Structures are given as C-alpha cells and as structure tokens.
Amino acid sequence: MKFAWKEKFIDDAGQKISMGTKYPVFWLQYTHGFNNLLNGEYLYNRVDFKFQKSFFIKGLGKPSITLLAGFIDGDLPYTILYNGRASTELSRFMPQ
16 A cells, blocks of 8 residues: 555556655555465465655755664565565676
8 A cells, every 4th residue: 555645647558657746655554364275274364564755955955854663573585584674776886
C-alpha cells in the first residue's frame, strides 16, 4: 500500500505515470508465510514500512531521505530475514 498526498499523474496512452508530490510518501507492506501450503516451509508474519521525502536545494539538486523499518515474527533462516541494501548510486560516481 502506498500513500502519497496530492500526488500528480499524467496520462500517457492510457497509462498513468506519477509526477511525484512535494509531500512525504509512505509505503506499508504485509507478508504472511504459510507452512505446508504450496511447499511453504515457514510460518511467519512480516510488516515493512518505508518513508521517503525528496526536496530541492538550489545549486545542489534534489536529494532524498529514505527510512526503512520492519518486523518479522517466527524463526526463519538468514536468507528470509533483513539484510543490508546495496547501493546502485555508487556506480554513477566511479570512473569507467
């Protein structure tokens, strides 16, 4: 679920494209793992929350702040738990 107050859209050949908003954007995601259903091995609940705010600074551009938080109940292997997020932005600053 995504909540973006006063988000603006344009219609491009029947497809809605977001133009963003000047207010913070919130996301909420719920995941439930089933044990013994379609070969599921783990029973758990997972709730993820994301907050993102972009703003303009004259002469510097448009930085953004992102906050990620979440909760998982149940005993799970490390591959399903939270891990560090990789940065794809670093490649833009490294020489080719």
